[in-house]
Amino acid sequence: MRFLVALLSILPLSAVAHAAVPEQGGINLQDAATRIMERLHWFHNYLVAIITIITLFVLALIVWVCIKYNKRANPVARKFSHNTPIEIIWTVVPVLILVAIAGPSFSNLFYQENQPDLEAIAAADEDNPNIYPEAAEQGWITVKAQGNQWNWTYSFPDVLDDGGYPVEFVSNPLQRGLSSDNLDAARGPRNLAVDYPLVLPVNRYVRYQTAASDVIHSFTVPAFGIKTDAVPGRLNEGWFLIEREGTYYGQCSELCGKDHAFMPIEVRVVDQATYDTWIETLRSGDFDGAFDSIDQAQLANNSDRTSADTRLAQAE
Ligand SMILES: [Cu+2]
Numbered sequence: 001m002r003f004l005v006a007l008l009s010i011l012p013l014s015a016v017a018h019a020a021v022p023e024q025g026g027i028n029l030q031d032a033a034t035r036i037m038e039r040l041h042w043f044h045n046y047l048v049a050i051i052t053i054i055t056l057f058v059l060a061l062i063v064w065v066c067i068k069y070n071k072r073a074n075p076v077a078r079k080f081s082h083n084t085p086i087e088i089i090w091t092v093v094p095v096l097i098l099v100a101i102a103g104p105s106f107s108n109l110f111y112q113e114n115q116p117d118l119e120a121i122a123a124a125d126e127d128n129p130n131i132y133p134e135a136a137e138q139g140w141i142t143v144k145a146q147g148n149q150w151n152w153t154y155s156f157p158d159v160l161d162d163g164g165y166p167v168e169f170v171s172n173p174l175q176r177g178l179s180s181d182n183l184d185a186a187r188g189p190r191n192l193a194v195d196y197p198l199v200l201p202v203n204r205y206v207r208y209q210t211a212a213s214d215v216i217h218s219f220t221v222p223a224f225g226i227k228t229d230a231v232p233g234r235l236n237e238g239w240f241l242i243e244r245e246g247t248y249y250g251q252c253s254e255l256c257g258k259d260h261a262f263m264p265i266e267v268r269v270v271d272q273a274t275y276d277t278w279i280e281t282l283r284s285g286d287f288d289g290a291f292d293s294i295d296q297a298q299l300a301n302n303s304d305r306t307s308a309d310t311r312l313a314q315a316e
Pocket of ligand 1: 147216217218252253254255256257260263
């Protein structure tokens with residue numbers, strides 16, 4: 001079983017070369033950038049192993065019955081209606097399979113849904129891959145993602161500008177529609193790149209809150225293993241810690257209306273110093289300067305992003 005899980009987890013990974021971008025012909029989940037997503041990867045592969053074993057077992061039974069009990073091989077069928085051992089087996093075994101599925105499923109849900117106690121983690125000295133004591137010492141970064149028709153508003157409730165309001169900006173898609181439309185406007189993947197991306201620091205505990213201003217949306221970034229409904233009048237929460245710098249893409253995942261497909265989420269994960277500079281520049285009100293600094297920092301890191309000339313804000 002373990003071997004099968006290992007085998008299945010190796011096979012699809014070869015198809016995923018880049019992090020967090022949907023791939024043409026890709027068959028596996030997007031590469032994991034958080035511990036939550038790593039756990040979901042493991043669970044996915046584990047389920048595929050269970051499904052494969054059950055499917056092969058049922059196929060073998062069907063083949064066996066076809067060969068051994070067809071009319072020629074077995075002209076006189078036996079007539080009986082009960083077999084107690086078999087009835088016990090086909091009651092108990094499915095229950096055991098469901099327990100084997102529910103166990104890791106519930107533990108993943110618990111890990112995902114419960115914001116960790118950072119004080120306890122900072123004090124912990126155990127060698128647990130699920131916790132990050134150094135990150136816990138620095139506390140939470142809180143970001144709110146509000147879904148609108150058809151874009152996202154990001155705000156940092158803990159970071160106030162000179163007027164005393166939280167730092168806030170709107171993130172619009174750079175391109176809408178078919179591959180033949182607006183080719184020049186697309187700096188990143190089609191229908192995924194945005195003008196003002198959400199910027200977050202690497203290796204920090206991030207708490208996200210999500211709500212909506214109009215209809216139900218869903219804040220989803222596959223590489224982070226998060227998908228949380230953004231509901232008007234209600235604040236839903238979750239958390240993650242991103243372990244790798246880079247650009248990550250997600251989309252609204254609730255069928256929210258006619259431009260549902262065009263409210264992408266772009267997250268740039270940068271080092272702490274770049275993030276600090278960015279948010280300080282945002283606080284001062286210089287939005288273009290802030291996002292230019294991110295572009296330059298990522299260009300220096302061999303990012304595939306080009307200039308910021310095509311930003312909607314600058315075009316307007
Ligand atoms: Cu939406």
